[in-house]
Amino acid sequence: MTSYASYPSLTGKSVFITGGATGIGASMVTHFAGQGASVGFIDIDDAAAEALAGRLGPGxxxxxxxxxxxxxLQAAIAAFEAERGHIDVLVNNAAxxxxxxxDEVDTAYWDNRMAINLRPQFFAAQAVRKGMARAGGGSIINLGSVVVQMAAAELAAxxxxxAGVxxxxxxxxxxxxxxxxxxxxxxxxxxxxxxxxxLWLDEAGERRIAERQCIPDKLMPEDLARMALFLAADDSRHCTSQSFIVDGGWI
Incomplete structure (x- = not known):
């Protein structure tokens, strides 16, 4: 059985995660809670979110x-800060x-993509800044994507x-x-x-993974969550302004 790192500096920390009900976000909520952090998360998938919160308990x-x-978004952050005093870690995961x-993109669709994938990351960071500063510091983790380096098709917006992230x-x-x-x-x-x-993992997708990744194993949500733990913990106290790629060697 594989044992993974624990981070004592995360015990009791206040962590706020956007898009935490499913996928990568749910894994992050689970992993931070497992480190003894107090976790608040937002989403629009009530059923999945409530099941996750119920499973993980009162923290x-x-x-x-x-x-x-x-x-x-600002109100949700303020509500969590009111309970916890401040936020130590922000994970901008929602996307x-x-x-x-x-040829099918119009201005409404374009603006909607920015409103989901870029704008909230800025305003969430803005909202937590003062509380983090009063507490003596904090960690903000923004989620990017290797599609920027890949120049992926049918994903221009x-x-x-x-890329803006x-x-x-x-x-x-x-x-x-x-x-x-x-x-x-x-x-x-x-x-x-x-x-x-x-939606997208078919035989062609399986072949792309085998061809492109250096490591043959599929990349799972917990692989991202474990890197997020490191970036949130005091162990990475001099890591900032950097991009940390977790892709199995795809790019």
Missing amino acids: VRYLRCDVRDIAA NDDRHKV YVTAK YGMTRALAREFGPDRIRVNCLVPGWVMTERQIE
Whole structure:
């Protein structure tokens, strides 16, 4: 049986995760709770979120929030801060990689993609900054994607948003650094969430994994969660303004 690292510095920390009901987000909620952290997460999938929170116990709290509604996002963060005093760790996980053809994208669709995949990451970071500064520091983990380096097709708006996350990460790391707030980008490869398996993992996808990844094993949500634990813990106290790729060697 494989044993994984535990991080004493995460015990009792307050962690806020966006898009935490399923997939990578649910794994992160589970792993942070397993480290003894107090976890708050938001999502719009009530059934999955409530089942997850119920399974993990009283140290985990779910609040329904659509990240496209910035006022609601700010209110959710404020509510969790009111309970916990401040937020030590923010994980900007919420995203949607809906496929689309360039010729079919209109301004409403484009704005919606930015409103899901880029804008909430900035405003969540903005909302937690003062509390983290008062507490003497913190860690913000933004989720990028290897599709930026891959120049993936039928994802132009998503790729653009995720490319923006890279620049935003570096800009915020520079501004927040004097308050000992670290800002990093966690970059997943093709992670085998239920959504990915159901929608896109076919025989051709299996072949792409075998051809492109250096490591033949499928990349799982827990592989990203374990890197997030490290980036949140004091062990990574001088890691900031960086992108950490977890993709099995795809790119």
